[in-house]
Amino acid sequence: MGCKSMQAAVDLHTHSTASDGTKSPLELVREAEAIGLGALAITDHDTMAGVLEVLDAGFSFDINFLTGLEISARPPDDFNRGDELHILGYGMDPGDPGIAVLLDRLQDARRTRNPLMIRRLQAMGMDISLDEVAAKAHGGLVGRPHMAKVLMEKGLVSDMDTAFMRYLGKGCPAYIEKYREPWEDAIAAIRRAGGIAVLAHPGLIPGIGSRGLRLLLGMMKEAGLGGVETYYPKHDAQMVSTLKGLASELDLLLTGGSDYHGDFKDDISIGTGAGDLFVPYGVYTELLNRLEKG
Template structure:
């Protein structure tokens, strides 16, 4: 019924003003239905653009059951690629992407595991990029790459460069910790983390294990967090170079969680326009931290800039992430991620 209503509006170049009681219909899309939230009587304006975009995403394409933002122990996740795929299969997910930070090491294992249990796995990666393109204004973002040729040299080169910058940053953190009386070596970190890709959470965990702090929160609050004495930023790929590498490898660059820790919609809109001019293909619209209003805003940007919308949980483990418990295949308010998405690689 919803589809028929929305397709009827396709021929109308108007703005529809709807007065609703009890139900405030929003453009968040879960389980193939409109997201509904009980609310006091209000007047709402829905533009034709919103209606058309909703119909395009929810009424076309097949059942996908996707989660396109998953991490394994190749970066900062807890589980192996095969374990992630097995869990995805148990949850009924049919399309997933392994998007480890700055590495595609887990992709071959995940693809092989997916073939054995009926889960389609596409190649993925998550780059940390600099939106300022070397101008130094601190616009650090995360860029997802999908469905590229895993062995393409551009991807391998950019991933290796990014990992090298982590090593440089980590050595500086080691030196700053030593200056504060905490002796931690890179070898200790590698042995403790049991992985090559080391991040600040691994420093925090080792600091707890060695008795320097009581918990990881204290490690970040006193030493490792931004603005604290042992915090060291790292050089990131210029966004345009990362986008070009993904495109050259036959893939699709997507901006990850655009509204994460962000409330300025005008700023996000301007950044989407910048990234689109560089070759951005999509936005991660459906995400655990994107509320229905933010989701609707991002959908409008997708329509305006002819971008596709993706859905991802950013699952790392079963542990709490701040105040949230992130579950595979789940988005805002622990609702299932949308099961109808028009994706170029599905």
């Protein structure tokens, strides 16, 4: 859809109300178009419902649109720091049965986890219900940001960050571990659906360092990883340089995006991140070329 100048920026990491964003999928596309982005990918957590909403809209936009997804994955044992890896997928067929099975599994895990976390909050004396939280999701997947929003609106916390630091973050009183897809299976499912798998925001992996990144990316490349998210609001110039070097060495694509969530992260804007993000249009064309080559 659409055609843009090579000078335009792109945003290949955004979230809609289908997962934990506050803008609908079509609102995201219209906003990206309005500010002149050359391409957009919606990469909701563990669902492609937002992508399907855009594809089913039946009208065209003056912007290129790429199907996307962000999968919560279990890291390799040697790199497990008690957290998860996020693996982005681009260019997948949303109707692929393998992707559908994987996403059903992840969504079932969310549905099991959410009421358990609500009960923990209630046991701490907090006036919160699953119905209230689900209402914040506007029909999309329910997650911790929606719980934080209810806590904030009821005056139980001052802001979203406090909700996570006191109650909802890992190791906090209301936190419940969730199922994560094995990283190899996530990559394999993306590839079988015709897509390219990309490691999201590697600079956020705690204490990994450049040597650890080289080992991790090499291991994931052998399993089919196709790219690494390089341009990202929390990647400083040194991290961007390191990732560019590793991508060149390992023949990985560079990608990038704002990780826009709307009001849930009100310091991050679509396209520009914290104000200084610029993801070149060439990132999108290289990704498209690789997809077309299969």
